[in-house]
Amino acid sequence: MSQFPEITKVQYEGPDSKNPFAFKHYNADEVVEGKTMSEHLRFGAAYWHVMRNGLADPFGGPTALMPWDDGSDSVDNALKRADVFFEFLDKTGIDFWCFHDRDVAPELGDLAKSNAALEKVAEHLGQLQQQHGKKLLWGTACLFTHPRYAHGAGTSPNADVFAYAGAQIKAAIDATHQLGGLGYTFWGGREGYGSLINTNMKRELDHLAALLHMAVDYKKKIGFEGQFYIEPKPQEPTTHQYDSDAAACLNFLQAYDLMDHFKLNIETNHATLAGHTMQHELTVAIDAGALGSIDANQGDTLIGWDTDQFPTDIYGTTQVMLKVLEMGGFTTGGLNFDAKRRRESHEPIDLIHAHVGGMDAFARGLKIAAAIRADGRLADFVKTRYASWDSGIGAKVESGGVTLEDLTAHALSAGEPTLDSGRQEMLENIINEFI
Ligand code: XLS
Ligand code: NI
Ligand code: NI
Numbered sequence: 351m352s353q354f355p356e357i358t359k360v361q362y363e364g365p366d367s368k369n370p371f372a373f374k375h376y377n378a379d380e381v382v383e384g385k386t387m388s389e390h391l392r393f394g395a396a397y398w399h400v401m402r403n404g405l406a407d408p409f410g411g412p413t414a415l416m417p418w419d420d421g422s423d424s425v426d427n428a429l430k431r432a433d434v435f436f437e438f439l440d441k442t443g444i445d446f447w448c449f450h451d452r453d454v455a456p457e458l459g460d461l462a463k464s465n466a467a468l469e470k471v472a473e474h475l476g477q478l479q480q481q482h483g484k485k486l487l488w489g490t491a492c493l494f495t496h497p498r499y500a501h502g503a504g505t506s507p508n509a510d511v512f513a514y515a516g517a518q519i520k521a522a523i524d525a526t527h528q529l530g531g532l533g534y535t536f537w538g539g540r541e542g543y544g545s546l547i548n549t550n551m552k553r554e555l556d557h558l559a560a561l562l563h564m565a566v567d568y569k570k571k572i573g574f575e576g577q578f579y580i581e582p583k584p585q586e587p588t589t590h591q592y593d594s595d596a597a598a599c600l601n602f603l604q605a606y607d608l609m610d611h612f613k614l615n616i617e618t619n620h621a622t623l624a625g626h627t628m629q630h631e632l633t634v635a636i637d638a639g640a641l642g643s644i645d646a647n648q649g650d651t652l653i654g655w656d657t658d659q660f661p662t663d664i665y666g667t668t669q670v671m672l673k674v675l676e677m678g679g680f681t682t683g684g685l686n687f688d689a690k691r692r693r694e695s696h697e698p699i700d701l702i703h704a705h706v707g708g709m710d711a712f713a714r715g716l717k718i719a720a721a722i723r724a725d726g727r728l729a730d731f732v733k734t735r736y737a738s739w740d741s742g743i744g745a746k747v748e749s750g751g752v753t754l755e756d757l758t759a760h761a762l763s764a765g766e767p768t769l770d771s772g773r774q775e776m777l778e779n780i781i782n783e784f785i
Pocket of ligand 3: 658
């Protein structure tokens with residue numbers, strides 16, 4: 351039985367369409383800069399938001415209608431949900447998906463039972479993937495919901511909790527591997543602290559690194575070739591999360607000799623929570639050769655939480671796609687809608703509206719970014735701005751071997767530098783020509 355009976359499959363109808371169930375910009379097979387839109391954008395849906403998010407908030411319970419869900423923790427219910435999820439992927443034309451172990455399968459009385467449930471559901475998910483021609487973008491373990499993780503998982507002061515987390519990661523990597531996952535994400539939900547009064551930060555970070563090294567070893571041992579990602583976020587639920595932003599993650603990976611094994615999964619709302627733009631976070635990751643994947647959403651400028659809204663801001667999607675194109679596109683990663691409907695949008699069909707909007711916003715961002723690149727004025731401006739580094743003293747500094755004495759000799763002979771305008775407003779106007 352269809353759970354989204356209002357629609358068959360969302361189709362591209364072009365910018366003039368008034369059909370709420372049609373794409374106005376996302377035309378999967380349309381070629382932009384030599385690749386189809388679906389190859390560029392690699393949209394993913396988040397199992398936790400689509401199937402498991404009841405839309406509760408700190409002040410009120412769930413509102414989302416899920417007529418397919420009997421509310422139980424049974425494996426049977428989990429299997430049925432999976433069927434609905436793949437109907438959803440088909441109808442929206444989303445090719446990829448992501449999950450946490452505890453979204454797809456229930457946490458039962460003990461670890462052995464929970465592992466068995468995960469194996470059973472993963473088998474069914476594997477069949478569904480095949481039938482529907484979908485791919486797993488990444489899997490992950492939920493190491494933050496259960497009360498045992500109240501003090502953290504890999505950074506818990508309790509070594510038994512650390513071990514439990516390791517066991518959960520092992521099973522989640524197994525499931526991801528079995529499902530042909532292109533990646534595996536570590537988001538450190540509670541890997542941080544509420545207060546430093548009771549925290550040994552150094553020991554906690556050492557433990558987290560040890561856990562990640564074990565995961566790297568295990569991955570090699572079983573021949574899992576998916577990419578490992580770390581997903582930065584500054585806080586929430588912790589006061590301070592260790593993986594607070596892209597720069598902090600890169601520093602951690604370098605300090606613990608993990609850089610070769612990880613890339614970053616950057617989420618827009620986490621970037622803004624960290625006091626950065628998404629453009630900043632992507633730039634930091636790309637410059638380190640470490641942008642792996644993106645959790646595509648947006649925050650609310652008036653609310654200081656991770657509101658995980660669907661991306662609708664065209665300026666935002668344009669900036670993201672400029673960065674992705676500049677990087678040469680995704681390899682293992684994609685645009686995972688780590689986004690939820692507002693609590694008032696409680697009907698199943700709102701899931702479709704939400705994802706259609708996000709996909710169209712990114713399709714526009716892609717087309718606009720490609721047009722800005724084809725125009726070339728923006729890139730030319732930046733290139734020219736640094737022209738003094740292409741010859742003379744600048745080129746010498748870049749190639750190394752210049753001393754402070756050399757700089758002094760240069761400064762004495764060249765005199766007071768003359769500056770060119772940064773032209774920020776003119777460049778903003780150029781971007782607006784395309785939006
Ligand atoms: C929460 C995170 C989470 C990760 C996966 O804020 O975004 O959803 O993406 O654990
Ligand atoms: Ni996320
Ligand atoms: Ni988030």
